[in-house]
Amino acid sequence: MESDIATPVKGRPREFCVDKALAEALHVFWAKGYDGASMADLTEAMGITKPSLYAAFGNKEALFHKALDLYETEKLEYTRAALDQPTARKVAEYYLHGALMTHAGTTDPKGCMGLLSSLACSPEAESIKADVLGRRASSQRALVERFERAKAEGDLPAHVDAQGLTSLLYALLQGISVQAGAGATMDELERLVDTGLALWPSA
Amino acid sequence: MESDIATPVKGRPREFCVDKALAEALHVFWAKGYDGASMADLTEAMGITKPSLYAAFGNKEALFHKALDLYETEKLEYTRAALDQPTARKVAEYYLHGALMTHAGTTDPKGCMGLLSSLACSPEAESIKADVLGRRASSQRALVERFERAKAEGDLPAHVDAQGLTSLLYALLQGISVQAGAGATMDELERLVDTGLALWPSA
């Protein structure tokens, strides 16, 4: 997928790096959510003025979608890599520890950008919510299929509900994000994960 | 706890019911969150004008705190009643089924009002977030103590981490609220709850 940001050959060259600016915008959206991030917040963090932002990214909504792309490819890569783990239990471990690092670490904002922006939905930002929910649904479908395969391969008991287990694992991820954003310590969240993994169904 | 809304003996009587208006305000805050609920939304739903609202409730922030009181006493009563259940497993069942009814039912807005308003935190609404987080922390403390008691009474295995189990149960509640707000069906959420209870530690 190519970037749709034109780089002309004529005229005055832009004085900022589009990728750097987008990374800064991602941090603002991550910390404040779509509605909570104002254009003033964004331009200040990106180090550019509003006309430059609009010329380079279109508008606030288009900027968010591009930032969400970056978030998914860079920060949620663990959710895709988890599916390659050999057993359902290791899939869950990969998911949960990935969530700890990504959503409760110290370098990036606490919590999940998608969760934040899908809940705080101003009526005019319906396409934002739809984008986030669509990506989440496709991730969840892939996990259901992975757990179905695990049942077929015998590393999940036959009686477990793959759909229910997927919803439960996602609930844990969402709870981790919520509690991380609410100020829970890393120790508390690790104990949450350890308790969850101790209950994980064994074949 | 007495209502701090004065009811004078002289002067023109107010033409609306304070309790009815507060219940309507609660629904707006519940559906949209603190920042997402505008004064226009609130006055329209409450059927009163802005000066009446300010005279009766103070301002938007005070109105939210009063609505949160109502929410806690009427809608979150199940989290207190759950602690009276005889075993830790029944406590968890009460919590989870209560969350299904309250946060995924058809009569009230989907999701959890506190979760919504604690995540979407405009910088000037810090007292809102603090209020919600304080109530949640006190609820969680009570649950930890209940699970400690369950371990002493033998209906929870001695090796389980009461703090971790509490965080896990709250994560499930939060995940239920998130997924309910995202459009999950009641069937999906019931399977989430059933899967979680199937994994519940037995003595």
Added chain:
DNA sequence: TCGATTATATACCGTTCGTTATGGAAAGCG
């Protein structure tokens, strides 16, 4: 060097936000 083209900077647009001042209507008390 000269237009053509594009980026930046400043200032402004209309709208909505939470909040309040102003003026009149309705009740209790003398």
Added chain:
DNA sequence: CGCTTTCCATAACGAACGGTATATAATCGA
């Protein structure tokens, strides 16, 4: 009836919102 008190309705406040018009600066091909 007056007088006071309280309520309701209209309109306005300053600030912040997302988004732009305008003018100037910088770089291209010719």
